[in-house]
Amino acid sequence: MPRSKQTKGICAFCGAEIGKGTVAKHLARCETRRALLAQSENESRAAETLYHLRVQAMGQNEFWLDVEARGESKLKDLDRYLRGIWLECCGHLSRFSIGGWGGNEIPMSRQVQQIFREGTALVHIYDFGTSSETMVKFVATRRGKPTNTRPLALLARNVMPEAKCIECDAAALWLCNECLIEDQVWGVLCQAHVQTHPHDNYGKPVRLVNSPRLGLCGYDGPAEPPY
Ligand SMILES: [Zn+2]
Ligand SMILES: [Zn+2]
Ligand SMILES: [Zn+2]
Ligand SMILES: [Zn+2]
Numbered sequence: 001m002p003r004s005k006q007t008k009g010i011c012a013f014c015g016a017e018i019g020k021g022t023v024a025k026h027l028a029r030c031e032t033r034r035a036l037l038a039q040s041e042n043e044s045r046a047a048e049t050l051y052h053l054r055v056q057a058m059g060q061n062e063f064w065l066d067v068e069a070r071g072e073s074k075l076k077d078l079d080r081y082l083r084g085i086w087l088e089c090c091g092h093l094s095r096f097s098i099g100g101w102g103g104n105e106i107p108m109s110r111q112v113q114q115i116f117r118e119g120t121a122l123v124h125i126y127d128f129g130t131s132s133e134t135m136v137k138f139v140a141t142r143r144g145k146p147t148n149t150r151p152l153a154l155l156a157r158n159v160m161p162e163a164k165c166i167e168c169d170a171a172a173l174w175l176c177n178e179c180l181i182e183d184q185v186w187g188v189l190c191q192a193h194v195q196t197h198p199h200d201n202y203g204k205p206v207r208l209v210n211s212p213r214l215g216l217c218g219y220d221g222p223a224e225p226p227y
Helices: 020-029 031-041 075-087 177-183
Strands: 008-011 017-019 048-057 064-070 094-098 104-106 121-126 132-144 152-158
Touching: 008 020, 017 020, 020 031, 020 152, 031 132, 048 075, 064 075, 075 094, 075 121, 075 132, 075 152
Parallel strands: none
Antiparallel strands: 008 017, 008 152, 048 064, 048 132, 064 152, 094 104, 094 121, 121 132
């Protein structure tokens, strides 16, 4: 998997490009979000504690998400969200723990408000064979009304990492699994070179998508937020 220093993200409310380190600062003054918060406060639901969490693909700095979870949402809801936006290929098992592989497993039925405090960091493992590992860290809480009726809301997400075609340096859109599996080369190709690329032993090249699981277990997206 290629490494990149790119750590830019997109605000899920206004679409502005923001730094990975300035998400909270942007959200506090984002006018689109502030309007939505004001609108939510007028609804008849009760105020609750909402948890800002940073989700980070381990070993792949460029893939990250910030979400706001309702205190009563369960780790199961977070697991479903991660599967939807990043991970799901063929229904593998997954688990949360403190400390990763050797750490204590935390049941999926546990609520966000029972787990997350200042300093909490959970490791999520999807697929115990060709695993994808994700760190989920506590950022902050706020007291208020959620901006949607779902367990979680997306706050921000990394910009899709740029990739250059291995043949010509143009923007790559496709990944060749044969390059990856047979040659251990991150074989990304532009629209022109995907047409002439000779490999077909592992199926057609897959479209590059904004997920840290690309290239693992035949994952092919769509890497879209489930909501
Ligand atoms: Zn914004
Ligand atoms: Zn799979
Ligand atoms: Zn090319
Ligand atoms: Zn190839």
